[in-house]
Amino acid sequence: MQVDFYQLSRDSVDQVLPAIAARILGLGERLLVVAQDEAQLGRISTGLWAGPPESFIAHGRAGEGKESLQPVLLAQDCVPANGARHIALADGLWREEALDFDRAFYFFDAVTIDGARESWRSLSKRDGVTSRFWRQEQGKWVQGP
Template sequence: MQVMFYRLSESPVAAALPLLASKTLERGSRLLVVEADPTRAQALSDALWGWREEAFLANGLSGGDHDTRQPILIRPDVGEGEPANGASFVAYADGVWREPPPGTERVMLLFDEATIGGARDTWRLLADRDGVERQFWKQQNGRWVQGP
């Protein structure tokens, strides 16, 4: 499993998530977005729907009638078992680590200054875990660059 640490220093999560989500969908994968705060979850949903004038990222908040059909499903926790939409990619938009659901191929932990301490703890927690590849990414001049 890959765990990608994304440090948000130039833009908020609502601006960064759509790009990461679009790359996930381009790979043919589905995405589970975890955001514990309902107001922020709705804001993320809106940001995905309004990503670009010529394109949107279809998504839904968990608990709807069509959870299984959503390419991007937003929920307050990882839940038990596989995500309802069959996602193999998980984005922790609130910067809080949780053990990913079974079958997860990639986790994206998006964190800012408020959650950097938890991200550092998670980096150390996963250092010796078998089958986990960690990568750190940071924003630089509007682009994602891999950090040391």
């Protein structure tokens, strides 16, 4: 299981997530996006709509019906009603249920950095978990040590 830590410094998660979602969909996979705050899920939904027509990312929200058909599902919990094996934790909060997926994307910022550090330390001690760290440098994502 792989956990990718993404430190948000320049762009917000709703700006970054569409590119990651597009990569996951390009692999023929599905994505579950989790955030506790409904307003944040709304901003993420808007971000998935915001690109040019050819980059539109089909998605839906848990509780609206037809979840199993959604390539990207936005939810407040870690239940992959769309069959996703990839999860994006968009609100800076680690959830142990993410370990049930093949890959987790864990987004955090200056406000949630302490929790991310604690999660990094904890996950680095677990067998079968590979953690990678990414940070933004001059508009690009660079893998850290």
